[in-house]
Amino acid sequence: MAAGLLELGQVFAVLAIAGAVALRIGLSVIPLYVVSGMLAGPFVAGRFGVPHVPNGELLTVLAEVGIVLLLFFLGLEFSLDRLLAARSRITRAGVVDVAINLPLGIAIGLALGWSVVEALLLGGIVYISSSAIITKSLIDMGWIADPESEAILGVLVFEDIVVAVYLAVVAAVAVGASGGGGGTADLALSVGRSLAVLAVLVALAAYGTPLLNRLLDTRSDEQLLIRVVAAAAGVGGLALAFGVSEAVAAFFLGAAFGATEHVHRIERVITSERDLYAAVFFLSIGIETNPALIAGVAVPLAALVVVTTASKLLSGYYGGRAYGLSERRSTRVALALVARGEFSLVIAALATRPDIALPQGETIVALAVGYVLVMGLLGTVLMRYSGVIEGRVVKSLG
Amino acid sequence: MTVYESDLPGVGKKHEIDLPDGSQLVVVTHNEGRREVFLRADPDSDSEKLFELPDRLARQVGTILEGAYFQPVKSQDIETLLGGDTLLEWVDVDEDSPIAGQTLGESDLRAETGASVVAVERGTDVIPSPGAETTIHAGDRLVVVGTRENCEDFQSRVDGA
Numbered sequence: 001m002a003a004g005l006l007e008l009g010q011v012f013a014v015l016a017i018a019g020a021v022a023l024r025i026g027l028s029v030i031p032l033y034v035v036s037g038m039l040a041g042p043f044v045a046g047r048f049g050v051p052h053v054p055n056g057e058l059l060t061v062l063a064e065v066g067i068v069l070l071l072f073f074l075g076l077e078f079s080l081d082r083l084l085a086a087r088s089r090i091t092r093a094g095v096v097d098v099a100i101n102l103p104l105g106i107a108i109g110l111a112l113g114w115s116v117v118e119a120l121l122l123g124g125i126v127y128i129s130s131s132a133i134i135t136k137s138l139i140d141m142g143w144i145a146d147p148e149s150e151a152i153l154g155v156l157v158f159e160d161i162v163v164a165v166y167l168a169v170v171a172a173v174a175v176g177a178s179g180g181g182g183g184t185a186d187l188a189l190s191v192g193r194s195l196a197v198l199a200v201l202v203a204l205a206a207y208g209t210p211l212l213n214r215l216l217d218t219r220s221d222e223q224l225l226i227r228v229v230a231a232a233a234g235v236g237g238l239a240l241a242f243g244v245s246e247a248v249a250a251f252f253l254g255a256a257f258g259a260t261e262h263v264h265r266i267e268r269v270i271t272s273e274r275d276l277y278a279a280v281f282f283l284s285i286g287i288e289t290n291p292a293l294i295a296g297v298a299v300p301l302a303a304l305v306v307v308t309t310a311s312k313l314l315s316g317y318y319g320g321r322a323y324g325l326s327e328r329r330s331t332r333v334a335l336a337l338v339a340r341g342e343f344s345l346v347i348a349a350l351a352t353r354p355d356i357a358l359p360q361g362e363t364i365v366a367l368a369v370g371y372v373l374v375m376g377l378l379g380t381v382l383m384r385y386s387g388v389i390e391g392r393v394v395k396s397l398g
Numbered sequence: 399m400t401v402y403e404s405d406l407p408g409v410g411k412k413h414e415i416d417l418p419d420g421s422q423l424v425v426v427t428h429n430e431g432r433r434e435v436f437l438r439a440d441p442d443s444d445s446e447k448l449f450e451l452p453d454r455l456a457r458q459v460g461t462i463l464e465g466a467y468f469q470p471v472k473s474q475d476i477e478t479l480l481g482g483d484t485l486l487e488w489v490d491v492d493e494d495s496p497i498a499g500q501t502l503g504e505s506d507l508r509a510e511t512g513a514s515v516v517a518v519e520r521g522t523d524v525i526p527s528p529g530a531e532t533t534i535h536a537g538d539r540l541v542v543v544g545t546r547e548n549c550e551d552f553q554s555r556v557d558g559a
Contacts, residue, residue, distance in 0.1 A: 077407055077408055078407070131408055135408050135409060138409070139428075142436070142444075142445060142446075142447050144406065144409060144412075144426050144434070145424040145426055145436040145438070145447075146438070146444060146445050149406065150404055150406070150412075153406055153407045153408060153409065154407070156407070156408070157407045264429075267429060268430075271430075
């Protein structure tokens with residue numbers, strides 16, 4: 001008992017320090033949480049014989065809760081109605097984004113000599129921008145009131161949907177490919193099972209609203225929170241047991257809950273839990289990562305950063321133009337979307353899951369961690385210096 | 399007045415209000431309740447943040463803006479119902495009013511309209527119960543008692559209509 005509680009204390013003490021540093025230097029907390037995990041974990045603190053945070057069962061489970069709640073919350077904010085009512089401007093900007101960045105990531109993975117599944121994961125990692133980092137920066141910079149923020153947030157929502165579906169397929173393919181050496185039958189079974197679970201959840205979202213309304217009908221915020229966490233953790237766990245991505249299951253469960261009349265209360269009661277466990281997830285992925293591995297992939301990492309920064313800038317700019325924004329505001333869309341973060345890490349975490357265990361799994365996680373650290377910072381910095389960059393862009397085009 | 403509403407997924411809602419001078423007032427309501435208020439000088443410029451308020455304070459300020467505590471009204475619309483059909487009304491005397499420069503007696507307002515002047519407000523001074531010899535100047539505000547019809551007649555005489 002004492003050991004577990006102490007471990008929990010260590011985890012949150014490290015997070016608290018990382019958060020304080022992030023606030024002091026004015027950076028997003030996500031990269032700092034990851035770095036603090038690396039420093040406090042077995043690979044750095046452990047190496048120097050300092051008491052370190054062990055990578056134990058407790059941390060794994062809490063981090064898993066973090067992933068589930070992150071995706072659940074995303075689903076909550078994304079109701080199916082909004083998907084159907086999605087305006088074509090957002091769709092145009094979103095299509096430009098996915099058509100450029102996802103194939104590029106997959107191509108880079110294949111060029112590195114990785115398997116198809118590994119390359120698919122890399123595609124997702126470089127495609128999806130960080131809602132958490134970007135949304136916070138939009139508010140901090142005051143862009144939130146201007147038209148570009150509608151385009152940026154619209155593209156982020158579009159990405160969420162693409163990634164939810166994408167993750168469902170990739171996780172199923174990965175599980176199928178790892179069981180029985182990638183036999184076609186295994187693959188078909190795995191994908192079929194995954195789609196069946198998702199079909200149940202989508203049906204729940206489409207037809208289960210009255211039932212969910214009744215199940216969640218309580219005046220007590222405490223009871224609401226307990227019921228929501230029970231559903232999210234339960235469905236996530238069941239999904240995993242069926243070989244389906246728990247993140248995707250949580251996303252669709254969130255979408256189902258998002259259609260109920262309790263959605264705003266759920267958002268209110270669940271936000272602090274999500275932040276708590278998501279922080280543990282970021283720390284945990286840092287703890288799993290050996291900095292030596294990141295150093296080992298420095299060359300592909302640098303190439304990845306350069307190429308995918310350029311591609312995001314390009315897709316963001318043309319996405320902004322397709323949305324109907326001016327050159328200056330489109331430049332802002334481009335700069336804002338560069339930041340990658342939480343979802344790249346969620347996708348990377350698939351690579352080392354025991355039932356998937358890709359040969360390049362650790363390399364993928366190390367690459368993703370290094371990538372998020374660079375892109376999280378780069379995105380924030382680019383937004384801060386947007387004034388200079390916008391001027392140059394408008395001048396060179398004009 | 400046009401108000402545009404848009405969703406900001408993950409943040410809240412945005413309302414943009416067109417102002418008469420061509421600028422826009424932008425109110426961002428965060429999901430957690432905070433309101434940020436911006437002013438955008440024209441569609442191409444960046445919004446400048448004016449202030450932000452927490453949820454409760456924003457609601458209070460909102461009710462003040464709405465006029466729940468105090469309703470400022472144009473002077474010619476000020477009237478108080480004394481009971482029955484009798485009104486107490488304030489009537490402004492403009493530069494071009496036919497009665498400016500006349501005494502109350504000369505203007506013969508009471509005989510013609512049935513409404514009588516019970517006080518004259520002149521700047522910060524008030525002349526209570528003015529007599530027939532009291533001269534009315536442009537810029538005066540007359541406090542008048544009469545029926546609604548009397549008061550309407552009085553107003554049109556003073557306006558020269």
